[in-house]
Amino acid sequence: MLTIGVDIGGTKIAAGCVTADGTVVDRTRRDTPGRSTAPAVVEDTILDAVGELTARHRVHAVGIAAAGFVAADRRTVLFAPHLSWRHEPLRDALYRRLRLPVVVENDANAAAWAEWRFGAGRGESHLLVVNLGTGIGGAVVTDGALQRGRFGVAGEFGHMQVVPGGHRCECGNRGCWEQYASGNVLVREARALLTSGSPVALALREATGGDPDALTGPHVTRLAADGDPACAELLAEVGQWLGVGIANLVAAFDPGRVVVGGGVSEAGELLLGPARQAFARTLTGRGFRPEPALLRAALGNEAGVVGAADLARPFARRLARARYRRELARTATTGR
Amino acid sequence: MLTIGVDIGGTKIAAGCVTADGTVVDRTRRDTPGRSTAPAVVEDTILDAVGELTARHRVHAVGIAAAGFVAADRRTVLFAPHLSWRHEPLRDALYRRLRLPVVVENDANAAAWAEWRFGAGRGESHLLVVNLGTGIGGAVVTDGALQRGRFGVAGEFGHMQVVPGGHRCECGNRGCWEQYASGNVLVREARALLTSGSPVALALREATGGDPDALTGPHVTRLAADGDPACAELLAEVGQWLGVGIANLVAAFDPGRVVVGGGVSEAGELLLGPARQAFARTLTGRGFRPEPALLRAALGNEAGVVGAADLARPFARRLARARYRRELARTATTGR
Numbered sequence: 001m002l003t004i005g006v007d008i009g010g011t012k013i014a015a016g017c018v019t020a021d022g023t024v025v026d027r028t029r030r031d032t033p034g035r036s037t038a039p040a041v042v043e044d045t046i047l048d049a050v051g052e053l054t055a056r057h058r059v060h061a062v063g064i065a066a067a068g069f070v071a072a073d074r075r076t077v078l079f080a081p082h083l084s085w086r087h088e089p090l091r092d093a094l095y096r097r098l099r100l101p102v103v104v105e106n107d108a109n110a111a112a113w114a115e116w117r118f119g120a121g122r123g124e125s126h127l128l129v130v131n132l133g134t135g136i137g138g139a140v141v142t143d144g145a146l147q148r149g150r151f152g153v154a155g156e157f158g159h160m161q162v163v164p165g166g167h168r169c170e171c172g173n174r175g176c177w178e179q180y181a182s183g184n185v186l187v188r189e190a191r192a193l194l195t196s197g198s199p200v201a202l203a204l205r206e207a208t209g210g211d212p213d214a215l216t217g218p219h220v221t222r223l224a225a226d227g228d229p230a231c232a233e234l235l236a237e238v239g240q241w242l243g244v245g246i247a248n249l250v251a252a253f254d255p256g257r258v259v260v261g262g263g264v265s266e267a268g269e270l271l272l273g274p275a276r277q278a279f280a281r282t283l284t285g286r287g288f289r290p291e292p293a294l295l296r297a298a299l300g301n302e303a304g305v306v307g308a309a310d311l312a313r314p315f316a317r318r319l320a321r322a323r324y325r326r327e328l329a330r331t332a333t334t335g336r
Numbered sequence: 337m338l339t340i341g342v343d344i345g346g347t348k349i350a351a352g353c354v355t356a357d358g359t360v361v362d363r364t365r366r367d368t369p370g371r372s373t374a375p376a377v378v379e380d381t382i383l384d385a386v387g388e389l390t391a392r393h394r395v396h397a398v399g400i401a402a403a404g405f406v407a408a409d410r411r412t413v414l415f416a417p418h419l420s421w422r423h424e425p426l427r428d429a430l431y432r433r434l435r436l437p438v439v440v441e442n443d444a445n446a447a448a449w450a451e452w453r454f455g456a457g458r459g460e461s462h463l464l465v466v467n468l469g470t471g472i473g474g475a476v477v478t479d480g481a482l483q484r485g486r487f488g489v490a491g492e493f494g495h496m497q498v499v500p501g502g503h504r505c506e507c508g509n510r511g512c513w514e515q516y517a518s519g520n521v522l523v524r525e526a527r528a529l530l531t532s533g534s535p536v537a538l539a540l541r542e543a544t545g546g547d548p549d550a551l552t553g554p555h556v557t558r559l560a561a562d563g564d565p566a567c568a569e570l571l572a573e574v575g576q577w578l579g580v581g582i583a584n585l586v587a588a589f590d591p592g593r594v595v596v597g598g599g600v601s602e603a604g605e606l607l608l609g610p611a612r613q614a615f616a617r618t619l620t621g622r623g624f625r626p627e628p629a630l631l632r633a634a635l636g637n638e639a640g641v642v643g644a645a646d647l648a649r650p651f652a653r654r655l656a657r658a659r660y661r662r663e664l665a666r667t668a669t670t671g672r
Contacts, residue, residue: 069624069625078624078625079625086624125486126485126486138588142483147478147589148590149462149589149590149591150460150461150462150590150591150592150626150628151590151592151625151626152590153590153621154588154589154590155588155590156587156588156590156620156621157587157588159587159620159621160584161498161583161584161618162497162500163500164498164499164580169620171620171621172620173620176620244497247497248496248497251492251495251496252474252490252491252493252496252585252588253483253485253490254484254485254486254487254488254490254491254492255485255486256486282509284492284495284507284508284509284512285405285415285492285507288405288414288415288422289405289414289415289487289489290486290487292486
């Protein structure tokens, strides 16, 4: 039985048909409409991607992974920084147009769920997941349950302050962790290095034709993997902040395993090596307590799709679909 | 039916007989033996306090709240900064001498449990508790269960780094939160102000006879309550850091309520007012998300005793006591 997972990121909407064992058997992509686009246009884009897949497969439920605050009832997106959603009743709106059970989940939660079900977090009773994409997404899975918090917005690890008065964050605050450990930071620091004119930036200059705007995270990762010391240092610096932040989270949550995912994790040990070192130096009580392993995520950038599809699976069976419809009819919001 | 709670702090061991509704009907105290004292001496002191109470009351179980890392099985204290305990099999050792079921719990966990059962956290499904004593103790109660983490050492909020390269902490790291918000910090900063010779420290100088070693936290709180602006500022500074740290924790845990306890919380609004302001300015996503209330703990410095006693209560009934004895015999450690 297939379900669809849709991962709505800041730049791309990825959709996939997923089996019960987490295999993506078909996939499609759309560009994410810009911030100024009306919510209905974003919905149209989601439906267009889902429609392409339902035309080719029999599908029984749809999971949506959204980069934003999803309310505890998983019907409403409270706030999405990259989209025009503000208190958007996404679940009901999509259900009305799809006539399939829809589950909405925060994107980091969905990715963590996938890692716990099928990836590097399998079998762990206390799993903590940190996703390094443009920012930091995070989630905790305890005894097989996502920890959503009281209002559904737990796991915003990226916006914990690590440097008082530090870099301004897109959330409006200063010194947020994701201003020191994320894909955006890697690019920001690489651009600063490039424009500094320093001779250590030679490889970066050659790879980008000297144009800071052409520089991307994968440039840095590729050059570092090829042995460029400056790019390795840039990744190590992000890795060090990653390790410090993880030590903070481990002090608070005491997980049995920490999984690092997201695009930046593709740098592998160039990122995780320095992260492990900083973590080992920073964890409080080290030497007197068991310590969690720090592992790279296994599912790559499809974790959000796989997790969202799997979270929709409980609603895919015929009886569950009928229950879902009845419950939705009973509690229907007025919509827009 | 009475149970005993024993709260083992850095300086005092407090014990109390507690009823099922959380009332302390009798109490006693001992000084905590110093760091260099053998574990058996600490046990003797605990047993002496418990013995005083059992001579006066019929008691059915004993809960121990210990300032230290308590392992997930709640038998062993992995590490206690103020005591000589290192992998100390405290539960079994005490049971052998008391012949009563013994439960060992981290002191902040026990205090949080008391607040959830009988105090300011009652009825809250997602409760976060921060205790400002000499350091910071913390705990989370979700759906009526203490979140102990994978190894039993969750909630070490005080050792999350908030200032890179900041003040040296007793845990060995730098910049830990409890180096900016705790009773120790209040005293450290008040002493620094006193010895600075600044005219704003006049009231402090008079209250302590100019002796920095004579200065205590309650001096500062009392002078602030009497209107001394310098002491109010000292409390406000601690409160601001308290608010920033709570904003970090709320980003991660998304609790429905935050309760602030511990000795420093006796300063009331002189501490909590500035904490609420800093929290309101620092919480990520503010304005787009529900926010938890920030309340003062209700049970004062008896929360540890009440919580420990209540956590022992499930083992107080006759059948439970028999089960406890059998389980202990089956899994007995070799002890010392």
